[in-house]
Amino acid sequence: MSESPTGSPPERPNARGGQRVNGWLVVALLLVVAALLLRYRLPILSDLRDPDAKPRAVTPRGELADVEKTQIEIFREASVSVVHITTAALARTSDFGVARVPQGTGTGFVWSEDGYIVTNFHVVSGAQSAVVTLADNSTYTASLVGLEPSKDLAVLKINAERGALRAIPVGQSSELQVGQNVYAIGSPFGLQQTLTTGVISGLGREIRSLNNAVIRDVIQTDAAINPGNSGGPLLDSAGRLIGVNTAIYSNSGSSAGIGFAIPVDTVNRIIPDLIRYGRVERPALGVEIVPDSVLEDMRRNGIAGLDSEGVLIQTVLPGSAAEQAGLQGTRFDTEERRYVLGDLIVAFDEAPVTKAADLFDALDNAAVGETVTLTVIRAGESIEVELTLQPLPTLNP
Template sequence: MKDSRTHRAPWLALLLCFAFTALSATGALAKGQPRVPAPRGALAADELAHIAVFKAASPAVVNITALGVQRDLFSLDVQQVPRGTGTGFFWDDSGHIVTNFHVIQNASAAQVTLANQSSYKAQLVGAFPDRDLAVLKIDVPQAKLTVLPLGTSRDLQVGQKVYAIGNPFGLDQTLTTGIVSALNREIESVTRRSIRDVIQTDAAINPGNSGGPLLDSAGRLIGVNTAIYSPSGSSAGIGFAIPVDEVNRIVPRLIRDGRFVRPALGISAGPPTMRQALNLPKGVAVVAVSPGGPAERAGLRPFTRGRDGTIVAGDVLTAINDQPVNDLDDMLNALERLQPGDKVQVTLWRAGSTRRLGVMLGTASD
């Protein structure tokens, strides 16, 4: 009779094999499980500041799609198609939106998309191409409106933290951070007029950011992102923003009048080459005065030609309210800060002598 242990041996070996296989599978399964995340401490103070600024400001920032008209080649149907995108932000609780003029330039219409992805057709309220600013308006419930707190640009300092929010390359609600890299820069508008006192920043600004807000660390509006300096067309660490003090001077007048009405002296300026040719001082050489206009009424005299062909000296405007005027841009910048009907003191140079006259400003039609 065989020992029963002899019969149990194969079964025992088989059970041990199964047990080993099960243990091996269990170990493999454990190795393939997702890892447990390691706990982290509190967010750093600067991270919390970034988050707070974005959460508060992003609902005020909108995506603007400029629309153009396209006619189908075969059916001749006319439809609106996207021409480009940009950024804007709510200026007030009436639905006015500030953006760059070049964002909507040559567009037949514009569509505004809010942070919650709802879209509205926009109306153009007014534009001032010389400063690359435009105001749109949408009809939207006030409950959906968030207005950025207004800051000031006159006390900005190089090195302070700034934030830019926009829609670069169509990627909406993008936050970038940086510092004020420089102040009092000068760039050229679409009309080739100089935009002065511009803020330079290294916060990444790319195509699509145009018209978006530049914010300080308190989340206040301090500028409107308008341009980049880059050989490639993308961010190279040099971006520019129109200072908010300039924006706050222009936008209310666009909302009120639908356009920016610059007061006028009623003069025509000679070309820069004229000053060099006649060895004139820095300023604006008057070559014509509007009949019955402010300058003529005040006694300004233009340069003319005598019967013998010689130049008869006229006035060179060198200052307005004691603010030096070196060229036509200076004169226009000074006038933009005034209103039709304001009385100003102009400083004039004529044939080596200087005098001051009071002039009451008119409108561009004067």
């Protein structure tokens, strides 16, 4: 290694001097930043607070809109008739213990001031007990009065003090039109006394009950109906009951703007039976009919007398309304060795009957004791027959 001319080691850069220069640069930059902050006065906490702050003056609201007044009045009048229903089932906790386990919640409404409450069948199905909470938060243990699974309807009974209940006004669903305003009151997700609004989106819809029976003439609405609304009332703009909220169409389980309500005309026909008998008394003609598929085979085989569409009577039950009215069943003529066709029902109170389902629908909308007119084809001639419908259980062959 070479030496310097003087013989001393070579000089090395002063590291401390370089650090001193960099430090001064940092200080200079901080001073520039501080100057900019002062120049543009960036807010600090003391600048954000005002010790003299006061409440804002209230802007006068003015009159409520007419539609708001209507909605408020409907809710005020109808909500006192809407109840919250909590159900429970009994579950075994040990070899000797049983506990009451909450099962679900739903909505109902006061049908009459003597304590009858209407709700959905699926709200109380499988429950061992039910508690009804009124709009004033008073609670009552409910007793089951009657069920109609095929229409998803049920009736409960509570023993409330005189004057504690107000029956909901009843309307008529046959008068409804698509586009009418409607209002739903219920307990979605357990939130009691909730009002939602919408319109009638469709009429004459069909849905299926828990026992897979078809419920017809159902009202479709876009008023929000969520879990917990089931059994609650659907009201028109006069505050009248027009339907019982029962189902939604949704992929998520929450309202998607497609809700369904059982029409009040059906409710008003079913509920009195449930209160009187605990079940629905179904009207019947007192006949056995030829299945549609067999009737079609008979037509394909060229059997005469089946040119018209309708329902062929196979047997008239003894002692039935059909026998008393003179209806005739299909029989085998032993002398001519051939079948003689019975009456072919083609109309029920002027409503066309082309298949068995039409006849069942007509009976479903009729009542025991009602007099109806059947149009039948007998030996090629059209005749009308009047008969009074009898309850189905009393008809024995």
